[in-house]
Amino acid sequence: VRERPVILLVDDEPTLRELMKVTLGHGYHFVEAGDAAEALELARKHVPDVMLLDVMMPGGSGLDLLRDLREEPALKSMRVVIVSAWQSAEDRDVALDLADGFLAKPFKVEELVNIVSTLTEDAA
Amino acid sequence: VRRESLVTRVVALAVLVAVVVGAIFLVFVLAATSIRRSADKETRSKDVTVGLLRLETLAADLESGIRGYVLTGQRRFLAPYNRAKTQWPAATKRFRALVEKDPEQRARVDLVSREVDQYFTDYAEPVLMLMEFAPTAARDEASSNERKRRVDQIRKQLDRMLATETVRSRERAASADRVARRAEIAVIGGLVASVLLILGLGAWVARAVARPVRNAADAATAVAGGDFEVRLPEEGVGEVAGLAAAFNSMTRALDDSRRTLIEQNARLQESERHKSDLIGMVSHELRTPLSSVLGFTSLLLQREFPPEERHRYLEIVDTEARRLAALAEDFLDVRLLEEGRFDLRIEPVELVTLVREQVLLFFGNTRRHPLSLDVPTEPVVVEGDRDRLAQVVGNLFSNAIKYSPEGGPIEARVKIVRGRGRLSVSDDGIGIPRQFQNRIFERFFRAGAPSKGIAGTGIGLAVARDIVEAHGGQIGFRSVEGRGSTFWLELPLSPSEPAPEPTRPLSEPSRTRVP
Numbered sequence: 001v002r003e004r005p006v007i008l009l010v011d012d013e014p015t016l017r018e019l020m021k022v023t024l025g026h027g028y029h030f031v032e033a034g035d036a037a038e039a040l041e042l043a044r045k046h047v048p049d050v051m052l053l054d055v056m057m058p059g060g061s062g063l064d065l066l067r068d069l070r071e072e073p074a075l076k077s078m079r080v081v082i083v084s085a086w087q088s089a090e091d092r093d094v095a096l097d098l099a100d101g102f103l104a105k106p107f108k109v110e111e112l113v114n115i116v117s118t119l120t121e122d123a124a
Numbered sequence: 125v126r127r128e129s130l131v132t133r134v135v136a137l138a139v140l141v142a143v144v145v146g147a148i149f150l151v152f153v154l155a156a157t158s159i160r161r162s163a164d165k166e167t168r169s170k171d172v173t174v175g176l177l178r179l180e181t182l183a184a185d186l187e188s189g190i191r192g193y194v195l196t197g198q199r200r201f202l203a204p205y206n207r208a209k210t211q212w213p214a215a216t217k218r219f220r221a222l223v224e225k226d227p228e229q230r231a232r233v234d235l236v237s238r239e240v241d242q243y244f245t246d247y248a249e250p251v252l253m254l255m256e257f258a259p260t261a262a263r264d265e266a267s268s269n270e271r272k273r274r275v276d277q278i279r280k281q282l283d284r285m286l287a288t289e290t291v292r293s294r295e296r297a298a299s300a301d302r303v304a305r306r307a308e309i310a311v312i313g314g315l316v317a318s319v320l321l322i323l324g325l326g327a328w329v330a331r332a333v334a335r336p337v338r339n340a341a342d343a344a345t346a347v348a349g350g351d352f353e354v355r356l357p358e359e360g361v362g363e364v365a366g367l368a369a370a371f372n373s374m375t376r377a378l379d380d381s382r383r384t385l386i387e388q389n390a391r392l393q394e395s396e397r398h399k400s401d402l403i404g405m406v407s408h409e410l411r412t413p414l415s416s417v418l419g420f421t422s423l424l425l426q427r428e429f430p431p432e433e434r435h436r437y438l439e440i441v442d443t444e445a446r447r448l449a450a451l452a453e454d455f456l457d458v459r460l461l462e463e464g465r466f467d468l469r470i471e472p473v474e475l476v477t478l479v480r481e482q483v484l485l486f487f488g489n490t491r492r493h494p495l496s497l498d499v500p501t502e503p504v505v506v507e508g509d510r511d512r513l514a515q516v517v518g519n520l521f522s523n524a525i526k527y528s529p530e531g532g533p534i535e536a537r538v539k540i541v542r543g544r545g546r547l548s549v550s551d552d553g554i555g556i557p558r559q560f561q562n563r564i565f566e567r568f569f570r571a572g573a574p575s576k577g578i579a580g581t582g583i584g585l586a587v588a589r590d591i592v593e594a595h596g597g598q599i600g601f602r603s604v605e606g607r608g609s610t611f612w613l614e615l616p617l618s619p620s621e622p623a624p625e626p627t628r629p630l631s632e633p634s635r636t637r638v639p
Contacts, residue, residue, distance in 0.1 A: 013412055013416075015416045015440050015443075015444065016412065016415055016416060016419075018440070019415065019416055019419040019420060019423075019440075022420075022423060022437070023419065023423060035529070056408060085407060085408040085411035085412055085415075104411075105411040105412065105414070105415040106411055106414045106415035106417075106418045106419065107415065107419070108418075108422070109419055109422050109423055109426070
């Protein structure tokens with residue numbers, strides 16, 4: 001049993017990863033990825049409780065990554081929140097279908113805290 | 125090829141039918157006339173026969189009257205003779221009129237007349253005179269062979285005429301029959317010919333007109349159903365071929381305009397997609413820095429942080445707010461370019477220094493993109509607007525980083541080429557697909573970058589080209605998809621190099637208006 005829930009932050013903007021980290025505070029263990037390939041590797045390695053996933057990243061869409069991750073039985077318990085600035089209507093449908101939550105950028109810090117704590121408490 | 129007109133053909137065929145039918149009626153009328161003439165001749169033959177029999181009766185009356193009177197001596201037996209003698213001239217005259225056009229019969233009737241006259245003068249009158257005073261002598265005379273011979277001759281002559289007339293009558297009947305049969309054949313033949321001709325005309329009209337018209341109707345239905353490929357054979361008589369040609373040019377025109385419409389529609393859809401992508405991109409580009417600004421400010425307002433952390437977050441807010449401002453500038457630039465208002469503050473600018481400043485800004489703390497900088501030892505002074513040129517150089521560096529998502533070395537080189545200052549920036553990134561290369565400087569054009577998750581507005585290069593060209597310079601690139609790109613720009617060197625131009629002090633830069 002882990003001491004603290006593990007959160008995987010996936011975003012190509014370092015400042016946004018930092019913002020999420022500072023917002024969520026010391027109650028979590030953070031793992032950070034700047035692109036989809038890195039995120040896949042880290043997800044397999046750490047099996048995070050929650051993944052906060054950006055959609056539009058250089059080197060591959062977050063939604064394609066999500067589809068791949070959902071195929072992996074080891075990652076079944078991982079909760080995913082899409083954090084996105086924009087996507088097409090089809091993308092939104094896919095996101096809502098595959099993810100456990102959705103946050104639109106710019107998000108309110110309270111919303112981020114609420115959604116992550118709800119998902120980690122559910123898992124606990 | 126000159127085609128005969130349909131009207132000409134139809135008129136010609138109608139005339140032909142009319143001529144044939146007219147000819148048949150003419151034959152029919154001629155046959156009827158000929159039959160009537162034959163019937164007239166037959167009637168006359170009968171009249172002739174009747175006349176001959178009458179003459180024979182009269183001749184018999186003459187003979188029997190004389191014989192009766194001579195043998196009995198009684199006067200009353202002489203009555204038939206007297207009656208026949210008075211009627212004979214008129215009967216002969218009437219008969220002669222009947223056979224006027226028949227020389228043979230006329231000759232014979234003349235002969236009979238002469239013989240009857242001789243009979244009167246040589247026999248009948250002398251016998252009657254002899255009866256007055258010598259009845260016995262008269263009786264001998266009456267039974268003489270001479271008298272019998274004369275009467276027989278007259279009779280024979282009349283019989284011969286009768287026989288001739290009978291033959292004539294038979295011949296005429298036969299000839300009338302022949303004429304009637306010939307007329308029958310001609311009329312039937314003509315009827316068959318005109319029936320065939322009319323059927324032929326119908327068949328020809330069907331083939332030359334009805335079938336092409338039906339084909340045209342079928343083709344028109346096909347066109348109505350959306351098949352614009354359908355074509356009619358351009359053959360047949362004038363108007364029909366003309367209809368086919370007109371129809372074909374109509375379908376060709378329809379096909380062309382449909383194709384144009386489809387192309388236009390495709391272009392519209394592309395531009396529509398383009399616009400939607402642009403809106404998405406702009407929204408993405410705004411939301412990302414906005415997230416940092418709003419997030420960190422609310423954290424700073426809600427929570428307490430140690431001074432260093434606080435400072436760091438304020439710096440992030442500052443940087444991201446500047447990014448927003450720069451974005452706003454980009455859009456402003458686009459507006460200025462579109463409105464044709466674009467002011468340049470022209471002054472001597474040292475290109476190497478300017479490039480070094482931008483290198484520090486973009487490559488100061490990244491290890492993903494090792495930069496190699498190759499610059500000459502002497503200064504490269506160009507004429508230009510320092511801020512605008514910095515914007516262009518920054519754009520080339522930011523593109524080199526953005527379009528090498530896997531990382532990779534970037535090479536920048538400054539040199540003087542043919543009296544111009546040249547900067548080139550090379551990367552080993554994703555490159556530009558060939559089919560997009562001629563549109564890369566178009567405003568808002570992003571060459572498939574959104575599908576690769578590369579953010580941007582499609583403004584940078586369009587603005588860069590406008591700025592470089594406003595300086596009298598040139599901008600261009602070489603690129604291979606999957607292997608990287610090299611963008612370069614060339615600017616005119618400052619004529620006052622190395623010192624600033626004395627007539628244009630730095631404190632008062634000249635302003636150039638660019639259309």
